[in-house]
Amino acid sequence: MRLEQSPPHARLRWAAALTALAITLVPCLDALGRASRSPARLTPAPGSAPWVMVPDAASAYRLMSAAGVRGCWLVVLTGRWSRPRSLWSRPRPGEGFAAAAARARAVVDADGALFALARDGIARRLDLVMPPAVLERRMAEVAGQKGLAVREGGFSLPYDALERRFSVPDAFAAPREKVVVLVEPSFFQEGAPAEAASWLASRGTQVELGLIATDDGQSTAAQRAAALALGDAVGAAAPGGPP
C-alpha cells in the first residue's frame, strides 16, 4: 500500500499553528492568574490606614469572603496552631452540592478559618510567623512528615496543594507582592516584635490589608491588650466596622 504523505510545508504549517496556540495559552493563563488576585477590594479609602480590627479569625474569614477577596497571599502572625475538624459537608438528602458547600462555609470558626480561607480560594499561599517557642513546638509536631523542608528559622510544609511557610520573626522573608496580614493576639509573647506593624514594614512587607483579631481562643488578657494596642497604634477601624 502506498502512503500518501502530506508535503513537508503542510506538516510544518500544522506544527506552527498548534505551537502558536499552545505558546499563546501560557502567558494568557499566567496573566489571568495575576489579574484574579483581588485583595484590594477591602482596602480602605486612600489616606486611611489599611488595618481593621476583627473579633477573631473566623470574622476575618467572613469579612474577606463577603467582600469577594480571592487569591491573596496571607501572612499570619500567631502564637497558636489549630487542628480544624473536617470542613467539608456531604449533601443531605435533596440538598445538592452547592447548598452543602454553603452550609460548610457557615460553620467556620477561629480554628478552621485558615483552612477555610484556602479552601474558598481567598488565600492562595500562607506565611505563618510564630514566636520561637511556638515554632519549636510546631516543628516537633511535624517532624518526619512527608514534604517537610526545614530551613534556618523555619520550615515549609505544604498541605496538599496549599503552600505554607512557617518562620520565626527573624527568618521571615517578605513576599514580593502586596499581602493580607492577620494578627492574632497569641502572637504577642517572648520573641515576637511588639510593634508588629513597623516590624512588618522593616521586613519589606507591603500590607494591602491588615486584620487584627482581638481574640483567638488561646490568648491571655495581656496578649489581647497588646492586640488592641496595635490597633490603636496603626489607627485600625473598630471591630466589626467597615474598613
Added chain:
Amino acid sequence: MTAPPGASFPRSPTASVTRLLIALTALALLMRSIGLGAQVLAPDDVAVGITAHSFVERGWPEPTMWNHPRLRDLLVYLSLHALGDGAWGLKLWSVLLGTLSVPATAALVLALGGGIGAAGVAGLLVALDPLHLDFSRQAINDVYLAFFPVAAILATLRYRARRRPGWLAVAGLMLGLGLASKWGAAFPVGAAAAVVWVEALGAERSARGRAAETTLFLACLVILPLAVYLATFLPWFAAGHDLPEWLGLQRAMAFETATHTGYPGSKRPGFPGEILSPIRWFAAPTWFVSHIPPETGSERMRLLAGVGNPATWMATLPSLAWASKRWLRDHDRAAGWLALLFLAAWLPFVVVRRPIWPNSAIGVLPFAFALVAWAAVRLHSRLPWPVRAWGALAALLAALLWWPAVGVETPVMERTVRALVSPAALEPPPSP
C-alpha cells in the same frame, strides 16, 4: 500474512464493522446505565461532586485526589449543572467514556490487523468485565483512562495509514485529555507514537521531510497535549495562581503521586487483599469494594463489589507470552503491537514501589483484552473446544459478577464474591 498496523485501517468501515461497533456500544451502554439512577452513591462519588464544585468555583482541588489532574472536575461540574446532583450528574462521563472504551478497543484490534473476530471478542470482554463496569458506574475517573489513550493510539494509527496531519492533532488532543485525567495515559500512547514516528521517518526520503515529520510529532504529541493539560487548570489560575506556582503544584502533585499511601478518611493501604502488586493483577482475582454507609432507617452497610473476571484477566499473561513468541518467531506485527501496548500500559505500574490501587488496572484493561481476544481467536482455529469452554466460563462469571458490581445482592452472587474477594474486605472499613 498480517497487514502492517495502521495500513489495515479501512478507508471506510464496512457494514459489518459498523454493525459490530454499534452493537458493542449499545451493549456497553446498556450494561453501564441500567439502574444507575437508583444506585446508592458511594463516599467516593460524593467526594467527587464536592471536589468538582470546589475546584471549578474556587480553584481548590479538594477534598479528594488533589494530586491527580483535573479534567474530571471540569466535566463533572458541567454534568452536575446539566443533570442535577444525582447519580447521572456525577457519573455521566464515566458511563460515556467507559462505554466508548468498548468500541475503541475493538477498533484498536481492527486497526492493528487483528481481524473482525478478535475485535468483536475484545469489545465484548471490555463491555462485560465487572470491574470495568463497576468503574464505569462510579464518579471517579479511572475509566477515562480506558478510553482516551486508546483513542489517541487509534488516531495515531489513522495518521500512519492516511498521513493526514489532522489525525495526529486529534491524537494529541486525546492524549492531552488522557493526561488531564491521569498521567499514566502517557505510557501506551508514547510507545505507539514512538513506533509510528520511527516508521514514518523510515518512509521519508529527504532530510527536510524527516525534519517536518519530527516537528509535526513534537507539536501534535508533546506541545498540544501539554497545552490541553495546562488549560484544564483554568479554575486554578482563576484563583490567583501564576505560572511559577503552577509548576510548583505539578512538583507537589508528582511528589505526592510518587509517595501516595492513601487519602485521609479513605481506605488505607493494607485494606486486606485489595491493593495487589500490579504484577499480580493478571495472576490473582483483582477487585475493588466500595462500602456504602447505611441510609437512615437501615443499619446495614451496603457493598458494591467490582471483581475483574478471573477467566479473562488471568488469560492475559499466557496471551502475552504467545503473542511475544509469534512476534519474535514469525514477525507477526499485530502480535507485536498488542504485546507492546500492553507492556507499555502495565509495566510502569509494576516497577512502582508504592501501593497501587486496582483502579489503575482499568487503564490497562483495553490493551490486556485486545491481547486476550487476539490470542483466543487465533487459538480457536487450532483448539476450538478448549477456547469455547473458556468463553463459556468467562460468560458465566461475567453474568454472576455483574450483579454485585451494580449493587444487587443475592445469595449466589454473594457466595461468588466471597470466594474471589478477601472476606475481610467485605466487612465495614475501620473508621478513619
